[in-house]
Structures are given as C-alpha cells and as structure tokens.
Amino acid sequence: MAHIVVLGAGVGGMPAAYDLKKTLGEHEVTLVNSSEHFQFTPSNPWVTVGWRKPEQVMVPIRPNVERRGIRFVASAATKLEPEENRLTLADGTVLTYDYLVITTGPRLAFEEVPGLGPDQHSQSVCTTPHALHAAEAYQAFLKNPGPVVIGAVQGASCFGPAYEFALIVDADLRKRKLRDRVPMTLVTSEPYIGHMGLGGVGDSKGLLESEMRQRHIKWVTNAKVTAVTDSSVTAIEHNERGEELRTHELPSRFTMFIPAFKGVDVVASVPGLCNPRGFVLIDEYQRSTKYRNIFSAGVCVAIPPVEVTPVPTGAPKTGYMIESMVTAIVHNIDADLRGEPAEHKATWNAICLADMGDNGVAFVALPQIPPRNVTWAKRGKWVHLAKIAFEKYFIRKMKTGDTEPIYEKYVLGALGILRLKRPS
Incomplete structure (x- = not known):
C-alpha cells in the first residue's frame, strides 16, 4: 500500500486529498497543514469590510477529511528530505x-x-487572519476617514484581489455615506489597468478603467513601491522602457498591498527542487523535474511571466488552473501506481469572477497565455451574485468532500463559455 502525503490544505490541497483518496481507494492519504482550518481566500476582502465573519469563510479540516478516511496532521513542515522520502x-x-x-x-x-x-x-x-487584522484597522479608519491607497507591488502575481478590494471599499464607503471623505488611489506594477498579469483579457483594460473613473479612483501604473509608512506610500512610476518617470508621495490613512510571492522556506531550501524564487519546478505532468515522486500544484509552482513588463509582474495561478493541476496529479499518481506512464496534463486556463461590491467583471482566458482560443470579459450585477453563489458552493464542497470539478462543470457552464455564448 502506497502512502501519499499532501502538504498544504488550501484551494489545491484540500481537493487533492479528497480526490486522491476517492481515486486510490486502499492507499493511505495524509494531509498536512499548519492550521486546523481551511480558508476560502477569495472571500477575504469581504471579511475586511465586515461583510463576512471569519467563521463563515473557514472550514474545520480534521472532522471533514477524517470522515473520508484521510489522516490529518495540523503542524507546519520544518524539513523536507526528498532523497529519503521524508518530511519532518x-x-x-x-x-x-x-x-x-x-x-x-x-x-x-x-x-x-x-x-x-x-x-x-x-x-x-x-490570508483570513490578515483580513481580520485589516478589519480592525478598517473599523478604526472609519472613525477618522481620509486617503486610501490600495494595490499590488512589484513582482506581484495576484492582481485581482487588489482591484476587488479597492472597488469593494468604494462600495462599502458609499453605503456608509463616507465616500466623499476618502480620496482613493490604486497603485500597481502592471503596465496598464486590467493587465492582471495576463497581458489583458478581452477588454479588461477598458472595463476596469471605466469602473475606476466612474468611482473616482485614481491610479498609478508601472509603479515600484519603495516605502510604506503609517501615513504615506512612496511609489516610483516608470515609462514603457522601465526608466523612472516620476515619484509619487501619496498620503494614506488606510493602505492595503498585495505583496510579491516566494516559495515557502521548507520547500525552497531543497536543492534542485525550486527556482531562485522558491517555486517548484515541474514538468508537463505536474511532476518535479528532479524528483519523480514529488508533484506540485497551485501558487507554489514555477510559471514564467506571460510577458516582460517595465516593472516586474508575475503570472497568476487561478482557481480553474489549480483545479486542472490537481486533477492531472491525481490521474498521474494513479497511473504510476499501476505501472503506466503519466499522460494527464493540466489545462492552464484562467477564470476570474472579480467582485466590485455591487456588480462585477468576469474574465475568461483559454488558454491563460496568449494567443488564446477564447478571450472573454463581461460586466454586470450577475457577477457579484455569481461570486456569492460560488463561495457557498466551494465551502460546501470542502465540508462534504465532493470532488466533482467545479470550474469546468459549473463556472464555465454557468457563464456559457463552453458554448461560447453570453450568459442569460
């Protein structure tokens, strides 16, 4: 009987553990995570403005996975020794x-x-604990409102939450009748609004610029943030050749930035496993290029940027892509156990339901890296409602252990992308 260890219980790890146990049956599956709870990360902007409580977007891991015959260990990994197939x-x-x-x-x-x-x-x-910390700061800010700066710094690869949070804060402040007291600026390393680390998706530039103008949110693109204080943000704007254009000194009473990502230390420290940023180097079957019995999925894998930009940006790993990676891993481990070669490959497509508080924009890029077979972007109230429905459905899946692909069957089906039709 084989033992499969899944390290990390996020939007990739939890479904991986469930699907591995369902597919491999008698083989042992162990899920390792530093915390006892799964966090539905896409809901964190709502937590910060008080539209969700942390317990609404967190799921206890142990009772749910153990019910499915999966062993769970709630402890951080401190040492990985691939040559000995050992994790401490x-x-x-x-x-x-x-x-x-x-x-x-x-x-x-x-x-x-x-x-x-x-x-x-x-x-x-x-993270949800970060969002809860931000919620406390936001409540204090509401008592003495003033300028807000939100964005994504140089090297960031996850831009959607920055846009979402800016637009959700705008919607929340309007509900509170405080928006007129809060100048807002979005600062991003993207070369233009709506780039998203994807080189743009359809008319994402026009759609998001329109939303920002309508909501009186200023922006600075091609920006490299050089300092953040308790009352200001310093950002250097660059031109298309990457040369410094001007320095912006932006006052801010509430600041939120998406940072650049690196690989976690226990994985990044293994020689030959990762690139210089600590992301796992994989082949087309999601398998480590050095260790044939190690697979990886999600934000921790190494994917090159879609294109070179004046200020460094990374490529996002969206939920649909992660789901596809997990499915490929499960099939390829199953094949290896049966003595068959790996054949399954992930479809690196991007789907984003970007909530804006009272409406939203949906982006679909098939594949993620241009040129694409499908490039699709639409705006409407239905996106806001779809994201709420998606949140409830995904959290329920993490409780029940349902392994049916949610993006392929439900999200793409709901959007009508499989038929290349506009949703009704």
Whole structure:
C-alpha cells in the first residue's frame, strides 16, 4: 500500500486529498497543514469590510477529511528530505511517503518593500487572519476617514484581489455615506489597468478603467513601491522602457498591498527542487523535474511571466488552473501506481469572477497565455451574485468532500463559455 502525503490544505490541497483518496481507494492519504482550518481566500476582502465573519469563510479540516478516511496532521513542515522520502514536522512527527504533493501556496514576501505588511504599515487580504487584522484597522479608519491607497507591488502575481478590494471599499464607503471623505488611489506594477498579469483579457483594460473613473479612483501604473509608512506610500512610476518617470508621495490613512510571492522556506531550501524564487519546478505532468515522486500544484509552482513588463509582474495561478493541476496529479499518481506512464496534463486556463461590491467583471482566458482560443470579459450585477453563489458552493464542497470539478462543470457552464455564448 502506497502512502501519499499532501502538504498544504488550501484551494489545491484540500481537493487533492479528497480526490486522491476517492481515486486510490486502499492507499493511505495524509494531509498536512499548519492550521486546523481551511480558508476560502477569495472571500477575504469581504471579511475586511465586515461583510463576512471569519467563521463563515473557514472550514474545520480534521472532522471533514477524517470522515473520508484521510489522516490529518495540523503542524507546519520544518524539513523536507526528498532523497529519503521524508518530511519532518514542527511537532516532531516524521512522515515517510511514496508520493508527495506540494500545495503549500506562497510565502508572502513583505520584507521586499520597506514598511510593507500587517506587522508594519500596510494591510493584507492574502490570508483570513490578515483580513481580520485589516478589519480592525478598517473599523478604526472609519472613525477618522481620509486617503486610501490600495494595490499590488512589484513582482506581484495576484492582481485581482487588489482591484476587488479597492472597488469593494468604494462600495462599502458609499453605503456608509463616507465616500466623499476618502480620496482613493490604486497603485500597481502592471503596465496598464486590467493587465492582471495576463497581458489583458478581452477588454479588461477598458472595463476596469471605466469602473475606476466612474468611482473616482485614481491610479498609478508601472509603479515600484519603495516605502510604506503609517501615513504615506512612496511609489516610483516608470515609462514603457522601465526608466523612472516620476515619484509619487501619496498620503494614506488606510493602505492595503498585495505583496510579491516566494516559495515557502521548507520547500525552497531543497536543492534542485525550486527556482531562485522558491517555486517548484515541474514538468508537463505536474511532476518535479528532479524528483519523480514529488508533484506540485497551485501558487507554489514555477510559471514564467506571460510577458516582460517595465516593472516586474508575475503570472497568476487561478482557481480553474489549480483545479486542472490537481486533477492531472491525481490521474498521474494513479497511473504510476499501476505501472503506466503519466499522460494527464493540466489545462492552464484562467477564470476570474472579480467582485466590485455591487456588480462585477468576469474574465475568461483559454488558454491563460496568449494567443488564446477564447478571450472573454463581461460586466454586470450577475457577477457579484455569481461570486456569492460560488463561495457557498466551494465551502460546501470542502465540508462534504465532493470532488466533482467545479470550474469546468459549473463556472464555465454557468457563464456559457463552453458554448461560447453570453450568459442569460
């Protein structure tokens, strides 16, 4: 009987554990995570403005996975020894494995910008605890409102939450009749609004610029953030050749930035496993290029940028892409156990339901890297409602262990993309 260890219980790890156990049956599956709870990260902007409570977007892992016959260990990994097929945890547990699936997500590289991060002068929505910390700061801000700066720093690869959070804050302030007291600026390393790390998707530039103008949100693109203080943000704007154009000194009473990502230390420290940023190097079958029994999916895998930009940007790993990676891993481990070659490959497509508080924009890029077979972007109230429905459905899946592909069957089906039709 083989032992498969899944390291990380996020939007890739939880479905991977469920699907591996369902597919492999008698083989042992162990899920390792530093915390007892799964966090539905896309809901974190709502947590910050008080539209969700943390317990609404977090799922206890242990009772749900153990009910499915999956062993769960709530402890951070401290040492990975691939040559010995061994993983050591902070609580002293030593796990040996036949296959390791790395789905850790990223390490948030706040240290790369002076003053960045929840322990210093900016907020984050990258984790639910961060969002809860930001919610406390937001409530204090509401008592004495003023300028707000939101964005994504140089090297960031996840731009959707920055746009979402800016537009959700705008909607929340309007509901509170405070918007007229809050100048807002979006600062981003993207070369233009709506680039998203994807080179744009359809008319994403026009759609998002229109929303920003309508909501009186100013922006600075091609920006490199050089300092964040408790009352300001310093950002250097660059031209299309990457040359410094001007320096912006932006006052801010509430600041939120998406940082650049790196690989988690325990994985990044393994020689030959990762690229210089600590992301796992994989082949077309999601398998480590050095260790044939290690697979990886999600934000922790190495994917090159879609294109070179004047200020560094990374390529996002969206939910649809992660789901596809996980499916490929499960099939390829199953094939290996049966003595058959790996054949399954992930379809690196991008789907984003970007909530704007009272409406939203849906983006679909098939494939993610241009040129594409499908490029699709639409705006409407229905996107806001679709994201709420998606949140409830995904959280329910994490409780029940349902392994049916949600993006392929439900999201694409609901949007009508499979038939290339506009949704009704």
